[in-house]
Amino acid sequence: MNYIFPTETKDCGLEAAVFYCTGGQYMENFLELAGKRESCRKFNGKPVAREDLLKCVEAARLAPSACNSQPWKFIIVDDSALKIELCRAAFSAPYTASWPEKAGAILVVISERGNFTARVGNFVRDTRYYLVDIGIAVEHFILQAAELGLGTCWMGWFNEKGVKKTLGLPASSKVDIIVPVGYAETNETRKKVRRRIEETYKFNK
Numbered sequence: 001m002n003y004i005f006p007t008e009t010k011d012c013g014l015e016a017a018v019f020y021c022t023g024g025q026y027m028e029n030f031l032e033l034a035g036k037r038e039s040c041r042k043f044n045g046k047p048v049a050r051e052d053l054l055k056c057v058e059a060a061r062l063a064p065s066a067c068n069s070q071p072w073k074f075i076i077v078d079d080s081a082l083k084i085e086l087c088r089a090a091f092s093a094p095y096t097a098s099w100p101e102k103a104g105a106i107l108v109v110i111s112e113r114g115n116f117t118a119r120v121g122n123f124v125r126d127t128r129y130y131l132v133d134i135g136i137a138v139e140h141f142i143l144q145a146a147e148l149g150l151g152t153c154w155m156g157w158f159n160e161k162g163v164k165k166t167l168g169l170p171a172s173s174k175v176d177i178i179v180p181v182g183y184a185e186t187n188e189t190r191k192k193v194r195r196r197i198e199e200t201y202k203f204n205k
């Protein structure tokens with residue numbers, strides 16, 4: 001499948017899998033990366049280099065956000081003992097899961113409520129922009145991880161109180177998402193289960 005994006009040439013100078021192409025060329029590398037990313041629930045226990053984790057944080061840092069409020073903080077737990085303690089607290093019943101313990105690190109995303117302008121926007125539009133922003137930033141992190149050969153899994157089903165207690169975070173803080181990050185047991189990619197593209201878009205009205 002070829003996707004043609006007739007934009008002007010821009011060399012972003014990065015080795016990332018995203019390229020800006022001239023008219024008539026294809027932007028298929030980003031689609032390959034998007035296709036490669038999948039939820040990993042079988043990690044092999046290998047640690048992840050901090051350099052790689054920081055590349056993922058940098059990708060997240062570059063994400064756009066409403067009023068540029070950047071309403072996130074990332075805590076990366078890569079100390080083995082703390083990681084196990086965190087996983088046991090996060091995935092106690094009814095949130096039971098044992099596989100995250102084998103990830104090399106756990107990303108804990110602290111949701112902030114955004115700056116004043118973004119909060120006024122939330123109120124007027126009845127939209128939680130900070131959650132949109134966190135979604136974008138975390139997906140940047142995850143796609144950069146995929147490009148580095150790392151598996152990840154978005155996780156919204158966990159014991160938030162347990163996470164905050166383990167990390168000594170204030171009770172008033174909000175953790176909406178955590179992401180185990182590590183090396184997958186296999187390199188095989190599953191077939192994506194998705195709605196057909198025709199069901200997902202239309203042009204104009």
Ligand SMILES: Cc1cc2nc3c(=O)[nH]c(=O)nc-3n(C[C@H](O)[C@H](O)[C@H](O)COP(=O)(O)O)c2cc1C
Nearest residue numbers: 037038039040041153154155156157158177192193
């Ligand atoms: C916001 C969000 C929360 C999710 N929470 C969980 C979770 O708690 N546990 C889990 O195993 N997967 C979770 N997932 C992963 C989804 O189940 C998965 O993305 C979806 O089934 C598509 O599969 P894929 O990621 O392999 O393409 C979550 C995904 C998102 C985006």
